Structure formats: structure tokens, C-alpha cells
Amino acid sequence: MWNLEKNKANIAMIDENGNTISYEEIQTYIDRIRVICSKRNLVLCLCKNTLGSITGYLAFIELRLIPILLEYSMEKDLMVEINANYDPYYIWAPEEINFEQYSKSISFLGYSLWKKKEEKVCVFHPDLAVLLSTSGTTGSSKMVRLSYCNLMENSHSIINYLNITENERAITVLPMCYAYGLSIINTHIMSGATLLVTNNSIIDKRFWKMAITYKATSLSGVPYTYQLLERMNFCKWNLPHLKTLTQAGGKLSKKLQSLFAEYATNQGKNFIVMYGQCEATARISFLASEFAKIKLGSIGKAIPNGELCIVNENGKKIEDPGHIGELQYNGPNVMMGYAKNALDLQIGDVQGECLLTGDMGYFDEDGFYYIVGRKKRFVKMxxxxxxxxxxxxxxxxxxxxxxxxxxxxxxxxxxxxxxxxxxxxxxxxxxxxxxxxxxxxxxxxxxxxxxxxxxxxxxxxx
Structure with missing residues (x-):
């Protein structure tokens, strides 16, 4: 899935300490895990933006194990709840953490693989690839079930419209257990590109030292990221190697969209507003850079191989522009469905490539879509x-x-x-x-x- 052999000579990741790992070395680590993980099963991954955390994830997907991706600093009570509901056979976690009822099997790059002491036989749907939290955060054991097809299709669409090549160097701003952050990993690894891996915040000087030293070519963030960048007078900085800015994870204010669109135009860079949901693997639509100033507030049009429409309360497609309804998306990146426990992991696709997003919006006369708010955030008072x-x-x-x-x-x-x-x-x-x-x-x-x-x-x- 990751084209490791094709890109084996390329550097896959560089961390903030200057440590590097090539695509060929990733394959070596995958082979080491393969010896231990002979049966398809669940792996609870406590994620950080580190070489070890990401390499483990890449290995599990390649070996057709099923990672549950969660923040390593998650609340203990939720950790207990997820363990009870899903009963993972393996745990991939920072090596300083210990787990009762598990035995340590292997350690590398600061992470350890723990294996249950008792054998366990489980049945999983053959298409199931990964489980992500519905919010990308803590708070619930409800998961989104994504397939191998979901990962492949959405990654290829993103690579297509962002023109990601092996020459790209993307720096990690977002957590890897968050669908947007994970999509950056997937697309750049598939392209043979390089990830600049850091846990530092964008307000940390070490983040920018790394971005400048290793010549980051792209930066991705949510609206809050761009709020922070504005306060830091980012638009006055000289970053000649940075070519692409992308935004998703919520609606960006028109003021900030206009500011960064103007910055990108003046500096010869691309600023691309995107819209997505975990339930659609990551991306649903994008606003091409040339429309960033013309279509302020728009989420653009559907990604390649996807289709957007607006439906009324009866589920009927609205044909005329300007009329508000619920945004519906159809495409091969729509999830298989939700899971609440291990029994749900045997179930196949229940969505039929169709997702009612829960967002209210409309399209204009040029076919560009706009979000006006969440359906559940409309109240009667x-x-x-x-x-x-x-x-x-x-x-x-x-x-x-x-x-x-x-x-x-x-x-x-x-x-x-x-x-x-x-x-x-x-x-x-x-x-x-x-x-x-x-x-x-x-x-x-x-x-x-x-x-x-x-x-x-x-x-x-x-």
C-alpha cells in the first residue's frame, strides 16, 4: 500500500533531533513486527507525532492488523472503557508505559509492542483497515470504521488535487490520530515524500527552527492554527521553501481566509481551503487556490471521484442554488460505518458510499458549496x-x-x-x-x- 520498494532510497521521515528513517528502513521494521504478529487482530496505538508511532501505524496497515488510533495522553477512564469494549490483542505505545496482562514483544524508535499473554481468536471484516475516534479526540469509545479502499481512494484524490510528489516536505502540525493529520501522513508516504515529524506547537520556536532547517514545503492547520499564525504576524515572515498552506477542520473566518489568500498570492504560494469529516476518511471538498479570494467562505467543490449535493428534510435533492439544506456526500472514501464494540468489527459496509454530513449549507450559481452551520447547532428558542x-x-x-x-x-x-x-x-x-x-x-x-x-x-x- 505504501510503495516502500519503489521509494526505498528516499527519506521518509526526519524528527526534530535530526534523526532520519528511509522507506527501506521502514520495510525492515515492518518485517520485524511481521515475525511477532502472525494473526490479524486489533492494535491499540497510543499516538504521538514521532518516528516510532508513525512507523508502527504504517506497519500495522501493511500487515493488515487493525490499529485503533488514540492520543497517547488520553484520559485513563476512557482508556479502560475502550479496552473493555474492544479488547485489543496488541498495544503500541511509548516504551516508558507498562501494561498489565500484556507482555512486551519488541521495542524500537521509542515505542514498544505489547501482546496479550493469553491467545485470542477474533473475526474481523476483511475490508476493515483502521478505527478512528468520531471526534479525533477523547470522550467516547464510538469509532469510525475505515476500509483499505477508503484510505486508498481518499489518499489518491488528495495527492491528485494537491499535486503531492516525492519532493514535498510536510511538517506535522496536527495529531496523527486526527483524520486530517493522518491524511497528511498517508498521502505523503504514498507519494514517497518526506515528513518532518514534531510534537512541538506552532507557537514553539523549535517548530519553526525545524521547518526552516529542513525546508518544509507545506503547512496544514485548522482555523485555530490560522488564528495563532495571524497573531504571530506570520504573513510578514520570509519562508521561501514553503509553497502550500492548507486549511480544514472547521470554518475559517472570511477575514482570515482573505488575509492568507492575499499572502499566498503576493508570495507565489498556494492557499487551499478544504472540508472533510472523519466519516469520509478525511477530505470531501477543496477550494482551489485561484478561487480563495473570489469565493470567500466557500468549501469549494467535491474532491476527485466524489459528489456533493444539498438535500431537504425529506432527503430530496435541491436543484436550485442558494437554498439551504443538509450537505450530502457520495464517494468511495465514505466510511464502512460506526463501531461501539468489538462485535461491530465483523460488520461490512452499511453506508453505501453515502454520507449525510450533518452540516447545513447551499451551493451558488457556479456550483461552489458553502456551510452555514451544524444541523444539531440549529436550535429553537x-x-x-x-x-x-x-x-x-x-x-x-x-x-x-x-x-x-x-x-x-x-x-x-x-x-x-x-x-x-x-x-x-x-x-x-x-x-x-x-x-x-x-x-x-x-x-x-x-x-x-x-x-x-x-x-x-x-x-x-x-
């Missing part, structure tokens, strides 16, 4: 239909107010990081959005809780 995403975006984009909105017990709760803005927010919600003051509850928080991939953690606020 005092008989009035309100989009919580619209409220947040209005306050952020037009007023510069950092906030998060949720609905609870028929009240709209707005969390602010600056309580001095309370009076202004109240005035906007009452006068602009026509909401009665009696249902409004404005509270102060020190910071907005976020996942490791930068998304807002609404569950913590609720």
Missing part, C-alpha cells in the same frame, strides 16, 4: 430558529469578540474570554438577532477549551 454557529461567527468576524455559544434548558449561554464585552454582546443579541434578554446568560471563562487538534470542546462547556 422562544419559537425562533437560531443558528449557534451564525451567532459565534457574527460576534467573532464582525465584532472581534471571542466567544462560544451553547443552548441549555431553553437558555442561550454565551461564554466570553473578556467579560467587559458583556454589555455589547447583550445589545447585539437583542437588537440584531431579536432574542429576548430573559433567555440570555453570559458568562466569563479564562480560555475556550479546545481539543489537541484545535477544535472547540463544546462537551466541556455543556
Amino acid at each position: 422562544m419559537g425562533k430558529r437560531v443558528s449557534l454557529d451564525d451567532l459565534e461567527n457574527y460576534l467573532k468576524d464582525r465584532q472581534g469578540i471571542n466567544c462560544v455559544c451553547i443552548e441549555k434548558n431553553d437558555r442561550l449561554i454565551v461564554f466570553l474570554t473578556d467579560i467587559n464585552k458583556k454589555k455589547k454582546v447583550l445589545e447585539i443579541l437583542v437588537k440584531v438577532f431579536k432574542l429576548p434578554e430573559m433567555i440570555l446568560d453570559i458568562r466569563e471563562i479564562l480560555e475556550i477549551p479546545r481539543t489537541n487538534s484545535g477544535k472547540i470542546k463544546y462537551s466541556d462547556l455543556e
Whole structure:
């Protein structure tokens, strides 16, 4: 799957300490694991952006083991729950962690493979390749079941529209257990390119030292990534080797999209806005760089071999532009379905290459798609239909107010990081959005809780 033989002379990964690993060396590690893992089974992978973590994942896919990819720092209670629900036969984890009921089999590149002390026979669907958390974070043992076909098809589509070649050097910004972060690994390894592997944040000087030293050609981030880059005056930096900026993982404000589109144009770089979901392996659509300024706010058009449409409440396709409905995607990268426990891993494809995304949107007269909010984030308050995403975006984009909105017990709760803005927010919600003051509850928080991939953690606020 990874074209290791074809690219064996190429450098596959470089870490922040200057350690390198070639495609030929990856094959050597795969062969070492092959001796131990003779039967197809589950591997719980506690992931970091390190050479060992990524090499293990590549090996498990190549050997047709089934990795469950989770953040290594996940909460202990969830770890216990996932172990109980899925009962993995192997664990791939940083070598300093020990596991009862397992015995250590092999260690390399800072990671160890643990194997159950008792033999275990399981049945898995032959197409099942990997399990990812539905949110890319902790909080639930519900998983997305992705097939080998899903991985291959979505990777080839992304390689196609981003024109990823063996000359690319992508630096890891996002966790590998997050669908967006994993897609960067998959596409660059398939292309024989080089990954610059680091756990450092983009606000860390060591991150940029690595990017400059090893001449990173691409940078990928979620909206929060680009918020941080703006604060760092990134657009004034001189990074001649950086050719491509990509964004996904949520809606980028028009202000930031315009800023980075202008930066890319002036610097001769590509800025590509994308849209995707874990349930579609990673990517669903992209906005080509030449449209970044013309179609502000758009998620673009479907990826190669995919199809987008808007459907009404009855599931009927909406034919006219400008009408809001639910975004539906059809393509070979749509997941097999969900899993809640090990028994679900025997089930085949239940989606039929069709995914109702849960996002509300529309398309314009040129066939470009736009997202207006999550279906579940449309609420009825005092008989009035309100989009919580619209409220947040209005306050952020037009007023510069950092906030998060949720609905609870028929009240709209707005969390602010600056309580001095309370009076202004109240005035906007009452006068602009026509909401009665009696249902409004404005509270102060020190910071907005976020996942490791930068998304807002609404569950913590609720």
C-alpha cells in the first residue's frame, strides 16, 4: 500500500533531533513486527507525532492488523472503557508505559509492542483497515470504521488535487490520530515524500527552527492554527521553501481566509481551503487556490471521484442554488460505518458510499458549496430558529469578540474570554438577532477549551 520498494532510497521521515528513517528502513521494521504478529487482530496505538508511532501505524496497515488510533495522553477512564469494549490483542505505545496482562514483544524508535499473554481468536471484516475516534479526540469509545479502499481512494484524490510528489516536505502540525493529520501522513508516504515529524506547537520556536532547517514545503492547520499564525504576524515572515498552506477542520473566518489568500498570492504560494469529516476518511471538498479570494467562505467543490449535493428534510435533492439544506456526500472514501464494540468489527459496509454530513449549507450559481452551520447547532428558542454557529461567527468576524455559544434548558449561554464585552454582546443579541434578554446568560471563562487538534470542546462547556 505504501510503495516502500519503489521509494526505498528516499527519506521518509526526519524528527526534530535530526534523526532520519528511509522507506527501506521502514520495510525492515515492518518485517520485524511481521515475525511477532502472525494473526490479524486489533492494535491499540497510543499516538504521538514521532518516528516510532508513525512507523508502527504504517506497519500495522501493511500487515493488515487493525490499529485503533488514540492520543497517547488520553484520559485513563476512557482508556479502560475502550479496552473493555474492544479488547485489543496488541498495544503500541511509548516504551516508558507498562501494561498489565500484556507482555512486551519488541521495542524500537521509542515505542514498544505489547501482546496479550493469553491467545485470542477474533473475526474481523476483511475490508476493515483502521478505527478512528468520531471526534479525533477523547470522550467516547464510538469509532469510525475505515476500509483499505477508503484510505486508498481518499489518499489518491488528495495527492491528485494537491499535486503531492516525492519532493514535498510536510511538517506535522496536527495529531496523527486526527483524520486530517493522518491524511497528511498517508498521502505523503504514498507519494514517497518526506515528513518532518514534531510534537512541538506552532507557537514553539523549535517548530519553526525545524521547518526552516529542513525546508518544509507545506503547512496544514485548522482555523485555530490560522488564528495563532495571524497573531504571530506570520504573513510578514520570509519562508521561501514553503509553497502550500492548507486549511480544514472547521470554518475559517472570511477575514482570515482573505488575509492568507492575499499572502499566498503576493508570495507565489498556494492557499487551499478544504472540508472533510472523519466519516469520509478525511477530505470531501477543496477550494482551489485561484478561487480563495473570489469565493470567500466557500468549501469549494467535491474532491476527485466524489459528489456533493444539498438535500431537504425529506432527503430530496435541491436543484436550485442558494437554498439551504443538509450537505450530502457520495464517494468511495465514505466510511464502512460506526463501531461501539468489538462485535461491530465483523460488520461490512452499511453506508453505501453515502454520507449525510450533518452540516447545513447551499451551493451558488457556479456550483461552489458553502456551510452555514451544524444541523444539531440549529436550535429553537422562544419559537425562533437560531443558528449557534451564525451567532459565534457574527460576534467573532464582525465584532472581534471571542466567544462560544451553547443552548441549555431553553437558555442561550454565551461564554466570553473578556467579560467587559458583556454589555455589547447583550445589545447585539437583542437588537440584531431579536432574542429576548430573559433567555440570555453570559458568562466569563479564562480560555475556550479546545481539543489537541484545535477544535472547540463544546462537551466541556455543556
